[in-house]
Amino acid sequence: YKRIVLASRPEGDIEPNTFRTELHPLSGLSVGDGEILVQVTWLSLDPAMRGYLRDARSYLPPVKIGETMRSQGLGVVIKAGNGSSVPVGQIVAGPFGEPILLRVTLLKLAGWTEYAVMKEKQVDKISVPKGAQDIDFLNTLGMPGLTAYFGIKEICDIKPGDKMIVSGAAGAVGSVACQLGKRAGAKVYAIAGSKEKCEWLERELGVDRAFNYKSTSFRKDLKEVGYIDVYFDNVGGDILDLILTRLNIGARIALCGAISQYNAAKPKGLQNYLTLIAMRAKIQGFIIFDYTAKFPAAIEEMAGALADGSLKSKFHVVEGIEQAPVALPWLFSGKNNGKLLVKVQTE
Ligand code: NDP
Numbered sequence: 019y020k021r022i023v024l025a026s027r028p029e030g031d032i033e034p035n036t037f038r039t040e041l042h043p044l045s046g047l048s049v050g051d052g053e054i055l056v057q058v059t060w061l062s063l064d065p066a067m068r069g070y071l072r073d074a075r076s077y078l079p080p081v082k083i084g085e086t087m088r089s090q091g092l093g094v095v096i097k098a099g100n101g102s103s104v105p106v107g108q109i110v111a112g113p114f115g116e117p118i119l120l121r122v123t124l125l126k127l128a129g130w131t132e133y134a135v136m137k138e139k140q141v142d143k144i145s146v147p148k149g150a151q152d153i154d155f156l157n158t159l160g161m162p163g164l165t166a167y168f169g170i171k172e173i174c175d176i177k178p179g180d181k182m183i184v185s186g187a188a189g190a191v192g193s194v195a196c197q198l199g200k201r202a203g204a205k206v207y208a209i210a211g212s213k214e215k216c217e218w219l220e221r222e223l224g225v226d227r228a229f230n231y232k233s234t235s236f237r238k239d240l241k242e243v244g245y246i247d248v249y250f251d252n253v254g255g256d257i258l259d260l261i262l263t264r265l266n267i268g269a270r271i272a273l274c275g276a277i278s279q280y281n282a283a284k285p286k287g288l289q290n291y292l293t294l295i296a297m298r299a300k301i302q303g304f305i306i307f308d309y310t311a312k313f314p315a316a317i318e319e320m321a322g323a324l325a326d327g328s329l330k331s332k333f334h335v336v337e338g339i340e341q342a343p344v345a346l347p348w349l350f351s352g353k354n355n356g357k358l359l360v361k362v363q364t365e
Pocket residue numbers: 064065066161162165186187188189190191192209210211212215252253273274275276277278279304305306307348349350351352353354355356357358
């Protein structure tokens with residue numbers, strides 16, 4: 019079976035030699051007591067994975083050279099060891115609602131591999147709610163959707179009528195943040211990198227207006243929004259610096275991500291941060307893993323909205339595990355159009 023390991027640490031963009039594919043005999047995977055053999059069906063490609071390649075202190079340790087690339091995924095149990103209560107055929111995923119240490123271990127063990135032996139307690143057994151599909155657990159009902167949910171509910175402090183801007187708006191996190199912002203009664207303005215993405219945001223997701231940051235009139239166009247109360251930031255860099263000049267008094271900025279800076283050896287400094295003082299504004303980073311105890315209720319709420327069609331999502335699927343290193347850089351060029359997933363094999 020195929021397993022993809024980290025071969026070298028990229029200094030800038032992810033390169034073809036960043037990862038290496040290895041072939042291992044399936045017979046080498048023995049399933050001990052309380053363990054399960056999982057056939058990986060889907061892998062999630064996430065911007066955070068660029069951070070795992072960096073040898074620096076963060077909320078998770080870096081992936082080591084020669085180690086299987088860490089990622090979230092879904093799989094099916096094909097063999098269960100003694101004492102395991104997971105039935106063969108059960109769908110499993112990265113643990114939700116479990117302590118962070120278990121999550122870390124799971125992510126290390128699973129990752130970019132077609133098969134993995136895991137401890138039963140390291141995985142989450144999924145029962146797919148009515149109206150949803152298993153891959154929603156890698157999108158709206160998984161890390162991206164929950165990130166938007168808790169960013170909006172716990173950090174943004176939205177009041178009806180607030181003006182909110184979301185960057186990276188057509189992506190997995192951003193698209194949910196836009197929709198939840200509308201639900202909370204905000205006027206939502208979206209920023210994305212193509213005309214097609216902006217049209218989708220306006221027509222399908224119902225944002226009040228979407229702006230293409232690659233258009234030459236972007237800075238001028240954005241001024242039409244006036245001053246804003248909330249900024250949900252997925253991209254950092256120049257766009258964050260620009261929004262800092264557009265804050266109302268008491269504005270809140272949720273620092274969710276800074277994808278424009280992930281490939282940079284040294285992130286760009288902000289020129290306009292003094293407006294935070296003048297506008298008595300708040301800027302706050304957050305990490306989704308801090309909210310695991312509240313995941314079940316959030317998943318239930320969003321599953322209901324997915325089922326009744328009021329919460330929309332989009333997937334961008336590539337096929338075959340060997341496509342994982344090819345497609346991961348798309349997150350940084352904007353080539354992905356929706357939540358980026360690798361279909362490893364058909365169940
Ligand atoms: P997306 O599905 O949004 O994919 C990434 C998108 O980012 C691309 O499609 C591209 O869209 C945009 N992008 C890439 N480079 C730039 C750039 N230089 N400037 C502006 N936009 C850019 O990914 P996710 O939804 O999974 O992640 C979005 C953000 O959320 C990331 O920053 C990620 O790190 C963060 N995150 C944070 C978490 C937390 O706990 N705090 C948890 C999960 C994610 P376009 O075509 O519009 O440029």
